[in-house]
Amino acid sequence: MKFELPKRKDELIKSILITLLAIVVMGIILFPVYYMFTVSIKPSGALATTEIDLIPDKISAENYKELIIGHQEAKVKTKSFSLSVENAIVKDEMNRYKISLEDVKMNASYSTEMNLINAELLDYKAEDVREERNRLILVKGEYAKLSAGKFEATRSLRNLNIKAKKVVIEIKNPDDSPVDLSKFKKVGENKYEANDLSFTVKDKVKIEAYNGEIETNNFYYVRFSKIGGTALGYMKRSLILAILTVVFTMAFVIPAAYAFSRLKFFGREHVLYFYLMFTQVAGGLGIAGLVALYGMLVKLNLVNNLYILPVVYAAGGVPFNTWLLKTYIDSISPDFDEAALVDGASYLQIIRHVLLPMALPGIATVTIFAFIGGWTELILANLLLNQENHPLSVWLFTMLANLRAVSWNTFAAAALIFALPVFIMFMLAQNYVRSGLTLGGLKE
């Protein structure tokens, strides 16, 4: 007994150390994917260059929202306006003081230009309304009312009337104050606070305001534009490619798999053997055939055609998918369809009513492979489609080649939008992929 104990302790320490090593190695290997994910949920532009931010302190879905939905921006140029917002910050142009306001109404009669983010037009009265691609412009109107998530005056303005529930002034020298500080309570060094106050700021100031409405009379123009939401079009085209690839694959593969599995006919073994050989060298041959395929499609006038690509993808997958589904159908007992054949059902009826329901798991696997293939294909789509027809894969590829134009945060979010459907589908089909691997090994 005394002999056993130290040995066990030894084993325990060994076990703890090696398990720790296994966890650390796994962490290092999976770190890139995790890090890309954290980058995608950080606010845009907040990328450190000196340290690695393992757990992001600020998380937002902003990058994803921007890519998929986007937002409306507006620019307002006017002679006078009144704002009523939840929060606002007014800063003196010479940086002498900063006023933070809550629940505030402001107005000024001063030539102003303001940028609005997440803007919405609530009401307007204007004669001249122009609509362009993605843009709406109102010119020289009497009245307009807009709501927005953020307001920012691009130039400083004077004579701002303010009425607020809560006012906090941060000021270095009390003599510079734009408002009589006697009504204020000192709450900290250089910091004064007051409630329910109205006053006028005469100095030139800059305004930033959040969540509220703006009303303007006699404006020069109000210009709307849709920003972001770019990923949606690309996603739509990727989805078209993927779904059509599935449809064509089904049409090519299901009847053939049935024939190869159930019918004995001349040349069956030859074609099957050829298909199997082809799956092993398909990758390299695919690129070898690229030059000619490109030439063919140009001659047939099928370039920049979103609907021909799925046919090409599905055709490329015929050998592998036919094999996969044939092996699956082989495992189903032929008694069922032979009984149907005796009863006088036609081959197509047998496929539809007997085999399809029974081979559903096999068909699901082929569907997932075909979908992933159509969703991720890059080379042909990049070669054959013009920009207005680009799917997600080509969009990401072009963004990667021109990285300075986008932030890595946005880019990471776009990449994850691309990868997530594939990841989920692959996880669903994981067991079949493993069996597909053994299928490849069987022929040895």
Next chain:
Amino acid sequence: MRKRTTVAMLLILPGIAAFLFFNLYPIVYSIYLAFTNAQLGNFPIESTKQLNFIGLENFNWALSDSGFRNAFVWTWVFVATSVTLKVLVGLFLAILYNSRYVKGKLLYRSLLIIPWALPLLFSVMVWRFMFDPVVGPINIILKNFGILGAPNWTTDKFWGFLALNVIEAWLAYPFMMTVIISALQSVPDTLIEAAIVDGATYWQRLFKVVIPLVSKPIAFATILTSAASFQYFLVPFIYNSGLFEDRFLLLYGYRKAFGSSIPHYGRAAAVLVIATMVLAIFMYVNMRITKIQEGATK
């Protein structure tokens, strides 16, 4: 019987027709193009020049072209370095995650499969970010260790080549690890116990008993993965296709046709035909060698 054949033909027709038209025919057509002067002006549509049969001229050009020779040599360098790395990494991971001392290894293994489930384009983008000279974590770590002048992994040929090796090892390890683990699990415990009784140390058991027993599946996986290394195209294409133009054969062929301002399709086709032939010979030789080994062990 004849009716059955007709029905079967009709059933396999849609698939085989699409396959022949969009896959096999382009390959045959590409081989033909390799013997022509197809280039801008006469291909795909003849406009300013005529498409002529020019015999072996494209192949002669390829053999004397320095870019092609570079790509040819470097492709083999890459096969050598990346396959070595992949096998070592695969072995290490398989042994580690099959060790009886590791607790919860099934969980780790299923998590480690994740790279397999990610689309290649995404994985390469992730690594392009990892290797980014300014915001990439790898250079940030190097800087934190006080290494000044951290390498530029994205535009320097040498460091970029190294980066590609790392990426390939990362992409291939799930396959290598899975194959080797399933091989390791088939090693009978009695053999190892016998070795323990004989007084063999851990390392002796590993190198003298276990690895020889699993060498056949490892050889099989190595051949498959070396074919993948030889056909390396998408990763350098996405990572930085201009930089690696004369490093990878398939990429060189592709760029001759689609990555240059004066596309020469005939030469591109010749390069791709040579690459495919070399690959076929390489695979054939590999299969023969492993078959011979198989015969010797039996």
